[in-house]
Amino acid sequence: MVAHNLGYPRIGSQRELKKACELYWSGKTTYKNLLQAGRNIRQESWTLQKQAGIDLIPSNDFSFYDQVLDMSLMVGAVPERYHEVIISKNNSELDLYFAMARGYQKDGLDITAMEMTKWFDTNYHYIVPEFHKDQPFRLFATKVIDEYYEALQLGIKTKPVLIGPVSYLLLGKEKESGFEGIDLIKNLVPVYLEILKKLDRLNVEWIQFDEPFLALDLTEKQKRGFTYAYSEIRREFPHLKTIVASYFEGLRDNIKLATTLPVCALHLDLVRAPEQLDEVLAYVPDKMTLSLGVVDGRNIWKNDFSKSLAHIEKALSKLGTDRIMIAPSCSLIHTPCDLDLEKNESQLSREMKTWMAFAKQKLTEVSTIKGLAVPATRPEFSTRLAENLWAIESRRTSSLIHNPTVKERVSRITDADASRTNPFAKRKAKQKSELKLPLFPTTTIGSFPQTTEVRSWRAKWKKHELTDSDYDRLLKEETEKAIRWQEEIGIDVLVHGEFERNDMVEYFGEQLSGYTFSSNGWVQSYGSRCVKPPIIFGDVSRPNPMTVSWSSYAQSLTDRYVKGMLTGPVTILQWSFVRDDQPRSVTTNQIALAIRDEVSDLEKAGIKIIQIDEPAIREGLPLRKSDWKTYLDWAVKAFRISASGVKDETQIHTHMCYSEFNDIIDSIGAMDADVITIECSRSQMELLDAFAEFKYPNDIGPGVYDIHSPRVPSKDEMVYLINKARSVVPADQLWINPDCGLKTRHWDETRKALIEMVKAAHELRSPVEENAV
Incomplete structure (x- = not known):
C-alpha cells in the first residue's frame, strides 16, 4: 500500500510566493531572488511531505501563477500577441509568462491578458488556454523536467504532475469557429511524449496526469480523445507507471472509459463521490491500482478515520494491499498550509482546532490511514485512532454548533x-x-x-x-x-x-x-x-x-x-x-x-x-x-x-x-x-x-x-x-x-x-x- 499526495499548496506557509511575486512585478526585487523564493518553497514542501510519511511526493505542482498557464507555456500555446514580449529587450521566459497572466504595458507595447475563469467549482482561478484550428504545439518550456531534477538533487524522487492532455484541451477556449479543442489532440500528444522522453532519461518511475474532466459529461469525441492519448503514451512508454487522477465528482457513466484506459493507476475522489467505489471495483481490470482519495482536499475538517477505513477495507477485499494507494481527494492547494500556525485561541479556540486539519495535517492523516489499514502496522497507530474517534464525537455533540x-x-x-x-x-x-x-x-x-x-x-x-x-x-x-x-x-x-x-x-x-x-x-x-x-x-x-x-x-x-x-x-x-x-x-x-x-x-x-x-x-x-x-x-x-x-x-x-x-x-x-x-x-x-x-x-x-x-x-x-x-x-x-x-x-x-x-x-x-x- 502506498501513501501519496496529488499536490501541495504553493504559496508558502507565510505567503512567501505572494510577497516575492509582487516585489518582482513592482521592480523591487530581482529575477534571481524570485527564482530562489520558488526554490525555497518547493524544497520546504518536498521535505515536509517526506517527513510526514508520503511515499510518492508530487513535483511540478508548484507554480508562480497557475498550473494551466504553466502547461500552456510548456507546450508552446503562446498567443501570437505575446510574441513581441518574447523578443523585447531583457524579457525572460518568466516575463512572458506573467504577461500572459497579467497583460503587458511597457516597451511601447500594450497587450491584454489572457482570459481567466474558475477552476471547476472552486474559488481558484486559472488562465484559459487559447486555441485555433490546426494549431501546432511544441515543447517550449521544461519546468516539469527542471523541478523533477531539482528534487533529485535533494535526494527526493518525486512523481511529476501534468495536466492530462484531454483536460488541458477541454480547459481551453476556441478562438475561431469550425473546430473543437479536442480536435487538437493529435497535435498535442507528441509534445507530451517528448516531455515523457526527457523524464524517462532521468529514470522517473511514476507520472501523474490530472484528468478532472473524467468526472464531467463527455461527448463521444472527447472519450475517444482519452483513449487515443493514453494508448499513445502506453505504446511509447510501456514501462512508465502512470496514474490518471479524477476529482471533484464521481466517474459515473465514464467508469468504463476510465477503467479501460491503459494506465497503471486510477485516482477516485471518495470525499465528493463515495458511492462510486462499488461500481469501480466491479469494473477495475486486473493489475490496475486504485488510488483512494479519502482525505478531503477542499475542506478543513478532520478526517473520520473509521469512514475512510471502511472504504479501504472494501477495496482491500477485491484488490489486495499491493493495488491500493491512499491519498487526499484532490490537490491540497485548496486548503491552508498548517494548523500549527494557529496560535490565537481567542480567534480559533482549542476545542475547534481539534476538529480541523490543514494541508500539513492532512499529509499525516494520509500516512496514518495507511498505517491503520495494514494489519502489521495498525497497533502502532492505535493511539491516533482513539484520538480521532474522540475528536469526531466531540464535534458531533458540541453545543457550539446548534441554535x-x-x-x-x-x-x-x-x-x-x-x-x-x-x-x-x-x-x-x-x-x-x-x-x-x-x-x-x-x-x-x-x-x-x-x-x-x-x-x-x-x-x-x-x-x-x-x-x-x-x-x-x-x-x-x-x-x-x-x-x-x-x-x-x-x-x-x-x-x-x-x-x-x-x-x-x-x-x-x-x-x-x-x-x-x-x-x-x-x-x-x-x-x-x-x-x-x-x-x-x-x-x-x-x-x-x-x-x-x-x-x-x-x-x-x-x-x-x-x-x-x-x-x-x-x-x-x-x-x-x-x-x-x-x-x-x-x-x-x-x-x-x-x-x-x-x-x-x-x-x-x-x-x-x-x-x-x-x-x-x-x-x-x-x-x-x-x-x-x-x-x-x-x-x-x-x-x-x-x-x-x-x-x-x-x-x-x-x-x-x-x-x-x-x-x-x-x-x-x-x-x-x-x-x-x-x-x-x-x-x-x-x-x-x-x-x-x-x-x-x-x-x-x-x-x-x-x-x-x-x-x-x-x-x-x-x-x-x-x-x-x-x-x-x-x-x-x-x-x-x-x-x-x-x-x-x-x-x-x-x-x-x-x-x-x-x-x-x-x-x-x-x-x-x-x-x-
Whole structure:
C-alpha cells in the first residue's frame, strides 16, 4: 500500500510566493531572488511531505501563477500577441509568462491578458488556454523536467504532475469557429511524449496526469480523445507507471472509459463521490491500482478515520494491499498550509482546532490511514485512532454548533419570502422616477484600493496599537476622500470604498454567529491573490447590523447615491470552509435570512441602491448537468430571500465574476436583480451574448475594463466595448463599470482607468441623448 499526495499548496506557509511575486512585478526585487523564493518553497514542501510519511511526493505542482498557464507555456500555446514580449529587450521566459497572466504595458507595447475563469467549482482561478484550428504545439518550456531534477538533487524522487492532455484541451477556449479543442489532440500528444522522453532519461518511475474532466459529461469525441492519448503514451512508454487522477465528482457513466484506459493507476475522489467505489471495483481490470482519495482536499475538517477505513477495507477485499494507494481527494492547494500556525485561541479556540486539519495535517492523516489499514502496522497507530474517534464525537455533540431559533426560522421560509412585490418592469419605472439616473450610469463594483497604509491601520488596530476611535477616524477620512474623488470625476452611483473590510466574505463572517476564523489560513485564489476563508462551524445568524453605519456615513457626505454593499448568501457559503454535517442548502438559507435582515436595515437607513454580490453562483454549479436544477433552485431562492424584503423603489444590484452564463441564463434571470454587473472585458463582451439571446429584461453592467491586470485601458477601448454591448443590449439597459472590485489595484492606475471610464460614458451619452431629442 502506498501513501501519496496529488499536490501541495504553493504559496508558502507565510505567503512567501505572494510577497516575492509582487516585489518582482513592482521592480523591487530581482529575477534571481524570485527564482530562489520558488526554490525555497518547493524544497520546504518536498521535505515536509517526506517527513510526514508520503511515499510518492508530487513535483511540478508548484507554480508562480497557475498550473494551466504553466502547461500552456510548456507546450508552446503562446498567443501570437505575446510574441513581441518574447523578443523585447531583457524579457525572460518568466516575463512572458506573467504577461500572459497579467497583460503587458511597457516597451511601447500594450497587450491584454489572457482570459481567466474558475477552476471547476472552486474559488481558484486559472488562465484559459487559447486555441485555433490546426494549431501546432511544441515543447517550449521544461519546468516539469527542471523541478523533477531539482528534487533529485535533494535526494527526493518525486512523481511529476501534468495536466492530462484531454483536460488541458477541454480547459481551453476556441478562438475561431469550425473546430473543437479536442480536435487538437493529435497535435498535442507528441509534445507530451517528448516531455515523457526527457523524464524517462532521468529514470522517473511514476507520472501523474490530472484528468478532472473524467468526472464531467463527455461527448463521444472527447472519450475517444482519452483513449487515443493514453494508448499513445502506453505504446511509447510501456514501462512508465502512470496514474490518471479524477476529482471533484464521481466517474459515473465514464467508469468504463476510465477503467479501460491503459494506465497503471486510477485516482477516485471518495470525499465528493463515495458511492462510486462499488461500481469501480466491479469494473477495475486486473493489475490496475486504485488510488483512494479519502482525505478531503477542499475542506478543513478532520478526517473520520473509521469512514475512510471502511472504504479501504472494501477495496482491500477485491484488490489486495499491493493495488491500493491512499491519498487526499484532490490537490491540497485548496486548503491552508498548517494548523500549527494557529496560535490565537481567542480567534480559533482549542476545542475547534481539534476538529480541523490543514494541508500539513492532512499529509499525516494520509500516512496514518495507511498505517491503520495494514494489519502489521495498525497497533502502532492505535493511539491516533482513539484520538480521532474522540475528536469526531466531540464535534458531533458540541453545543457550539446548534441554535434552535435559527433552525426554526429556516423551517418557516415560504415562497412569498423569495418574491419582490412587483415584477421588474413596474419596479424599473418607479426606480427611474425616484433615482433620475442618466443614460449609461457609471458606478464601480464596490471596493477601492486597500493601500499599505490602510492595511497597516487594520493590523495595528487588531494588535491594540490603535484605539477604536483612532481607527474609526482614519477610515472615515479615507472614505470621505473616496467619496469626494468620485464626485470630482463624475461617477453617478458612488461606493464608500470598503476600507473597513478585510475581505468580502471574512468581513461578514466576523459579524455572524456560527463562524470562526484562522489567523494564517490563507489559500490561493489566483496568481498572488490569497484569501483567508472564514469557517462555518455552526448555525448562522446576524446578531447586529453589519454595514449600516458605514453606508449611512458615506451617504451623509454626498447628494449622489451611495450603494450599500453586501455579499450574497451563496458566495458567503462558497468562499467559506463550510460545515459538512448538514446540507449546504440549509446553511445557505441561514445566511440568506441574515443578509435579508441587513438589506432591510439599509433600506430603513435611507440607502436606495443595495448591491448583493453573488460572484460564486456559477462556481457552485455541480459538475454534472443532471444535478444543476436542484442546486440552482435553492441557490436562486436563497438570493431572492436575501433581496426581496424591500420596496419597489429600492434598487437591488448583484455582481458575478468569470462565468459562462449561457447554460444558466434562465436561473440568472430568475434571480430578478434590478441590475446585474458581470465581467466582460477579457472576453471582449462575448459573455454578453447569452444575455442578448435570452432577451434579458433587467439592467446590465458589462465590465468595460479588466481590474485583474495593471494595464490602464483608454477611453476609446471602453467606448468600443460598450458599442459592442449596445449591438446586443438596448442602451437604456446598460450601466458602465469595471469588471470587478478594485481592492487589489493601486490608486494610480485606478484613478486613470476610472477617469477614462467616465469620459467613455459621457461620449456615449451625447449622441444617444441628442437622437432622443
